[in-house]
Amino acid sequence: MMFHYLDNTLLALLDAAPSTGSVDLIRASEKSFETPEKGNTPDQAETTINLFLYEVKENRELRQTAPNKVSSNGQAGNRRAPLRVDCAYMVTAWSKKTGENGVLESHNLLGQAFYWLSRFPEIPEQYLTDAGMTGQLFDAPTMVAQMDGAKSAGEFWSALGIPPRPYFNLIVTICMDLDQQIESPIVTTITSRYLQTGEPSSAEELLLIGGTVRDKDLNPIPDAWVRFEPSTINPSQVSEIKITDQNGRFIFSRAVRGSGFTLQARASGYPETLERSFDVVPSASGDYDLQFP
Structure with a gap:
């Protein structure tokens, strides 16, 4: 429903990296959200940062079970609390160069992406709004390389027919309003x-x-x-x-x-x-x- 808005948010965040200094490769690189596939890997085209969304699940630690009180036109009631959702991306870097030079460039780009995204423990609200993710009731925290969600990464690369590559996980927690009204009488x-x-x-x-x-x-x-x-x-x-x-x-x-x-x-x-x-x-x-x- 709103995952493409999150993609756009991350795209804007990466494009906001300065073109000089320690993260000079990020802005000039292509960005892709496609699943890497044999015969269609990003390194065959341009130097690319790839963010593959591999898992979406509810964040149970942030789950709010109690309904929120709402009031409209003098009517009071309860509304189901928003769902807190963890969106897990596998972030890899691909170079159009070949051989040792390609490996070095992809490692450099991956390190820059790691460094840049780690600067944002929460995605700034302006990026969320500009990308269309309006109405976020909570901040959108991020975790970089703090959860091994792709425990079977070797099997993942093997299934795609691609040699294993270095990567890091990016977890973004977003708020999904279910817009469910819970019928209950007001306190009278x-x-x-x-x-x-x-x-x-x-x-x-x-x-x-x-x-x-x-x-x-x-x-x-x-x-x-x-x-x-x-x-x-x-x-x-x-x-x-x-x-x-x-x-x-x-x-x-x-x-x-x-x-x-x-x-x-x-x-x-x-x-x-x-x-x-x-x-x-x-x-x-x-x-x-x-x-x-």
């Missing part, structure tokens, strides 16, 4: 206990309940009038009136456990009074929303 009831005399026996338990007033299209209605009316006589249970906020939300803070109540709502432009009754506090469903027809 909070319980509080108040001690009047410092004795546990004097504790008074009150519940905070909240909801949203919406229109028929489920759009939140701000500045709506909402009345909390108790259906039983209790000294602690009192009538309250609240005005919804810009997200259509309302909160009542003195509901008494076990007692019934009614919620009534009025809003400008809605001639009818909306009413909803509840047999007990807290509601079994935890839903206190009101919706105009």
Whole structure:
């Protein structure tokens, strides 16, 4: 999905190497992401840095199991945490020269690539953005030659029909947003206990309940009038009136456990009074929303 963007990012990072000094060969060299194959090896064309993506896997050490809290249009919910993915490249260098001179040049180029990429423990955000990898919620750390992912490198080269070559591993960890919404209700009831005399026996338990007033299209209605009316006589249970906020939300803070109540709502432009009754506090469903027809 986004691996080609990562290829473009690494390409830009290599092309940013200065053309003079200790890494003078990198910018002038070709860059390839193809799989080296017999009869089509890079050293038959131009001096080349080859980055072969050989493995992609989840980084379990960075795995975040807890969902992230999200809010949209007054609705709260959970969203699955982004996937952290390790992308492992086998980096080799190829020279168009032959014989001993070709070996020396390829070794020099491989060393320069190793040195240059090791300068970036994290890929700078600008390179990610310019390559199209927008929305990375975390930094993109890199590891150079720190994991032997190609343990069977000899078998790899043998299968391709190519003599074994020196290489190093480049591991880049990227963030992949799965864009999965996890259905779960918002927290609409909070319980509080108040001690009047410092004795546990004097504790008074009150519940905070909240909801949203919406229109028929489920759009939140701000500045709506909402009345909390108790259906039983209790000294602690009192009538309250609240005005919804810009997200259509309302909160009542003195509901008494076990007692019934009614919620009534009025809003400008809605001639009818909306009413909803509840047999007990807290509601079994935890839903206190009101919706105009």
